Amino acid sequence: MNLIEIYINQVIKNLPVAEREEVKKDLNADILNMLPDDYTENDIKKVLSQLGDPEILADEYRDAKRYLIGPKLYDGYLKLLRIVLPIVAVIGAVIFILESVFDSGSINFVDLFAGSLANLVNAAFTAFAAITIIFAVFERNNVASPFKKKQWAVDDLKTSHIIAKPISKGEGIVSIIFSIIFFMILYFSPQLIGWYYTDNGIVMNIPLFNLDVLSRIMPLIILSLLFAVITSTLKIISGYWNIKLAFVNFLNNMFSAIVWIMIFANQNIFNASIFEKLSSVLDISIIRITGLFGIGIKVLIAFIMIGLVADSVSGFRKSVRK
Amino acid sequence: MDELMSNLISELKRGTLIINVLSQLKTPKYGYSLVEFFEKNGASIEANTLYPLLRRLEKQNILQSSWNTDSAKPRKYYKISAYGEEIYKKLCKEYFEIINSTNNLIMEDNNESD
Known part of the structure; x- marks a missing residue:
């Protein structure tokens, strides 16, 4: 092969296959x-x-x-990475910790730390790769950024976030992580929530919940947590309060209020043996225990309701705040 | 300074590149003949910029091409298409408007500093 051929091949190897023959012919x-007519190797060089x-x-x-x-998608890409990566990384670590605690029962902190760190990095890289691939496909197919609103217009300024309060991202992320931890415990190992005591050196545990009753309302709990995760995600993406978001937030709070009440409204949800245990440990009659427990639950529900109402109201106030 | 200046100049020239090329293709010409022509006329353009540009313009239907294989060296002749003529006219109109307003700006600036 002479120098010209080598050169042309090096040019066209980087081109799409369909173009190669033509460019080769043109370039040659x-x-x-x-x-010049009688050229030497020096002329070629x-x-x-x-x-x-x-x-x-x-x-x-x-x-x-x-x-x-490309530049049109890059901002959206970065934005999504910043939202998703920390969430996925923490979830990866938390899942590992929960799994190893549930599986083995005994805890080796060095293994737990190393394992959760590895899972954290692993989950973050997987999410990074997935998002990058999705955006690369968007780029190839000229899909508009999912974060970019249609065409920008001056009037957008009036309705935009400048007048609304920003929403802290950390809050949303923490809320998502807790929802997921909560789900994993309630769904996979609800028996772990309970009264622990040692009997002759063996750790015993009386579950707090009546597992049959709990599994019956499980679909509602899952729906409620899913709703909470979606709401938090919307908050993180928006970054600022607006009326629609405040409304979603309100619906989400209503829904959790209903689920909380359904969980605690009947005492059947609780495991009767835990009352017996409490009664024997505290040396109080079962009737008094269940009575006190009932009052405690009512107070708890009242606090939760106040919190949910306050949160809904503050959402609306923050979206119209000047 | 030198590198900055040469970057700025090549950026300035890039704008007129296509007009320069289209202006010379009323009659068919092949790549290297254009390189030589522009070099003689002080509007030199690198071969490695021109050849890909000609191909791009042909893909955009602004130029049309034909091979001449009569001589020992095959040559691909490019000529402006009817569609390319329209584009060329519009580009020229824009070009004159741009230099007029730029000229005015430069003149005002000169007058003020005098």
């Missing part, structure tokens, strides 16, 4: 026309160095995109 003619680095020349020939994610 162009190079030959730049050479002179012409080729005039054309310069084959990769740069290939770049000029190629009009396809040479980047994974």
